Amino acid sequence: xxxxxxxxxxDFLLPSIHSAPPFFxxxxxxxxxxxxxxxxxxxxxxxxxxxRLFTLRVEDAEVAGGDWDEILRNERINRxxxxxxxxxxxxxxxxxxxxxxxxxxxxxxxxxxxRLPEEWADVLHSWATxxxxxxxxxxxxxxxxPPVPSPLSGLPxxxxxxxxxxxxxxxxxxxxxxxxxxxxxxxxxxx
Amino acid sequence: xxxxxSTPKITPQDRAILDLKLQRxxxxxxxxxxxxxxxxxxQIAKTHLAAGDKDRAIIALRRRKYQQSxxxxxxxxxxxxxxxxxxxxxxxxEVSILHGLKQGxxxxxxxxxxxxxxxxxxxxxxxxxxxxYQREIGDLLANKxxxxxxxxxxxxxKELQAAALEQGEPVLKDKLPSVPAEQPAVAExxxxxxxxxxxxxxxxxxx
Numbered sequence: 001x002x003x004x005x006x007x008x009x010x011d012f013l014l015p016s017i018h019s020a021p022p023f024f025x026x027x028x029x030x031x032x033x034x035x036x037x038x039x040x041x042x043x044x045x046x047x048x049x050x051x052r053l054f055t056l057r058v059e060d061a062e063v064a065g066g067d068w069d070e071i072l073r074n075e076r077i078n079r080x081x082x083x084x085x086x087x088x089x090x091x092x093x094x095x096x097x098x099x100x101x102x103x104x105x106x107x108x109x110x111x112x113x114x115r116l117p118e119e120w121a122d123v124l125h126s127w128a129t130x131x132x133x134x135x136x137x138x139x140x141x142x143x144x145x146p147p148v149p150s151p152l153s154g155l156p157x158x159x160x161x162x163x164x165x166x167x168x169x170x171x172x173x174x175x176x177x178x179x180x181x182x183x184x185x186x187x188x189x190x191x
Numbered sequence: 192x193x194x195x196x197s198t199p200k201i202t203p204q205d206r207a208i209l210d211l212k213l214q215r216x217x218x219x220x221x222x223x224x225x226x227x228x229x230x231x232x233x234q235i236a237k238t239h240l241a242a243g244d245k246d247r248a249i250i251a252l253r254r255r256k257y258q259q260s261x262x263x264x265x266x267x268x269x270x271x272x273x274x275x276x277x278x279x280x281x282x283x284x285e286v287s288i289l290h291g292l293k294q295g296x297x298x299x300x301x302x303x304x305x306x307x308x309x310x311x312x313x314x315x316x317x318x319x320x321x322x323x324y325q326r327e328i329g330d331l332l333a334n335k336x337x338x339x340x341x342x343x344x345x346x347x348x349k350e351l352q353a354a355a356l357e358q359g360e361p362v363l364k365d366k367l368p369s370v371p372a373e374q375p376a377v378a379e380x381x382x383x384x385x386x387x388x389x390x391x392x393x394x395x396x397x398x
Contacts, residue, residue: 136280137209141216174198176209183209187198 008070012050015043018071024079026088037092044089045098047071049114054156055102056093057109061086102158117162123151124163125172128186137176137183208279215272218265225262229255 003016017023017039027033044056053067060068061083073080081089090110093099102111115123124143127150128134144155152160164184167173172189175182232255239248333341 137205137212139209139212139216141220142212145219171198174201176201176205178206178209178213180210180213183212185205 010051010070012047012070014071015039018043018074019077021077021079024074024081024085026085037089040089041093041096041098043071044093045112045114048112052154054112054154054159055109056086056090056099056112058083058087058090059108102156111156111158113159117159118166120152120155120159120163121166124160125167125186125189127152129188134186134188137185139181139183143184204279204283208276211272211276211279215269215276218269218272222262222265222269225258225265228258229262232258 003019005016006014006019008014017036022032023036023039027036047068047070048054048056051067056068057066060066061072061081064073072086087107090099091107093110093112094101098113098116099110100113101107102109128138131148131150140157140160143152144157144160145153155163164173164175167186167189168175170189172187174185174187176185177183232251236248236251236255239245239251336344
């Protein structure tokens with residue numbers, strides 16, 4: 001079978017390795033296994049960035065119809081990633097610090113870091129600077145669902161929290177808590 | 192910790208603003224929820240109507256109308272909340288402006304205190320004295336010279352001035368572009384061309 005790149009309906013370019021049947025099963029040989037897992041990590045993060053997906057669940061390999069079908073399944077070669085393999089792929093992502101189990105204390109669902117929290121922190125800070133929202137109090141909801149779409153639209157709260165934590169450490173953000181919820185204030189800061 | 196020193200303290204005003212903004216967010220979320228219900232009731236009415244169940248369709252539509260009125264009311268409340276938030280934020284800006292003006296005023300006062308009229312007068316007096324002293328020294332030196340020597344000094348001064356003039360002029364000539372000598376003729380020719388064409392056309396029409 002010829003290995004070629006292919007564009008999915010959502011305009012994502014699949015690498016040629018995606019047409020190789022062995023790519024979809026866990027390999028016994030350690031070197032091949034690490035190579036495939038590396039490729040899978042890159043593919044998963046690239047696809048997540050393309051579709052702005054933030055969570056990957058083992059469940060996505062169990063039932064069809066999810067957001068991840070385009071890469072977890074390849075109908076042309078009649079292959080799909082089995083839940084057990086996806087589970088180890090997820091473990092590899094977490095081991096490489098490009099994902100965390102969210103919520104913690106389970107291993108079936110992860111929050112993907114196609115941008116690291118540090119990078120999200122910069123995105124958040126430059127958005128606040130560009131939209132003139134430094135020194136004003138912002139609610140989390142206001143940041144992830146602004147009236148004017150921003151690069152932060154749809155960002156999951158746990159990831160937003162991590163980004164804010166990064167800014168807090170460098171004195172560029174301050175969390176304000178009241179009975180009803182939380183807000184954050186961003187500062188120009190010096191970095 | 193070090194970071195807590197650089198960030199300002201959280202004031203009760205901050206908490207109040209945050210509270211308001213959280214309320215606003217809740218209203219926005221509520222509106223989303225109502226919008227979903229509206230769409231669903233519409234769908235329900237449609238399916239009932241398709242099934243020939245007119246009464247149920249009407250009930251669904253009534254419910255929809257009620258939710259719609261709720262949506263309108265939340266819109267009003269949202270507007271009120273947003274207005275309040277902006278008013279507060281604007282007032283905070285005003286307060287900081289006032290603070291800035293106050294500080295500027297203080298600085299100005301401080302400067303004026305240092306620049307009291309007496310000290311200025313004293314300074315001017317001292318300058319005057321120094322100038323007079325200088326003139327006296329000049330006079331003393333001049334008196335020591337003979338008339339011939341004084342003439343020589345004046346002649347040398349003139350020579351220097353002439354030399355400076357000669358040196359200075361070519362530099363200026365190099366730097367400045369010369370004024371064009373001819374009249375600007377382009378504008379006239381441009382005006383003339385359409386006129387001539389016009390004349391030609393006027394001849395051509397009767398033929």
